[in-house]
Amino acid sequence: MADVNRGNRPLSPFMIGHVYKPQLTSMTSIFTRITGNALLVAGLMITWWFIGLATGPEAFARADGFLRSWFGDLVMFLSLWALLYHTLFGIRHLIWDTGRMLEVDRSETYAIGAIIASVLLTIFIAVVV
């Protein structure tokens, strides 16, 4: 019993690659991780913007100018979507943690709704707010 084979056991196949075809469940899962971690860039930019505002007019002009350049605008727009996507799919994790909505069909219904909502909300917020 103490001599179990520890080195040469079969590994469970990785979720993405040639073993599994892409599915809504696996794709929405990996995108929750990607969006969450990609928010590092926008997080640093917004933190820089605030320390610039606290430092003085020149420091603010540098940070604000970068955030509102075409590149900054693009990052901020995509990050707004990433933030909304991550939030909506984070809420799905909170629901799952209560033991609800674990059926694949209901989970996928939520996923489709959340994808549409994240895109519409991004456009709405970017235009209106």
Added chain:
Amino acid sequence: MAFLTDRKRAEGLGSAKSGTEHHWHTMVSSVAMCGLIPLFILTFGAAYGGTYEEMLAYYSRPFPAIVALLTLLVGWVHFRLGVQALIEDYTGGFTRKALVIGMACLCYTAAATGVFAIARIAL
């Protein structure tokens, strides 16, 4: 021939104790972010794009300042927990340790920077 028992091999590898604590902290901070994110988008979005003086006046007000302070503080702590899970899933050994420590330093520095900045603007 190994004389170690299965229990001896398993001990100290990190049990459900610290694992569930990490998950629990992520859940607690995520619930907080559910409230903070809409408030931050509305307040930051309303002010963003103004001049230096307008921004300074806006973030001197208690409500936008407190929302921004909590969003940056809780957000960076939540990010630290999430990025650690990412690092632990895809790397190992020294790389894993270096990245976890490096990202922890970055996240707490950013959180402190955000809190300091908003305190300085508001006060």
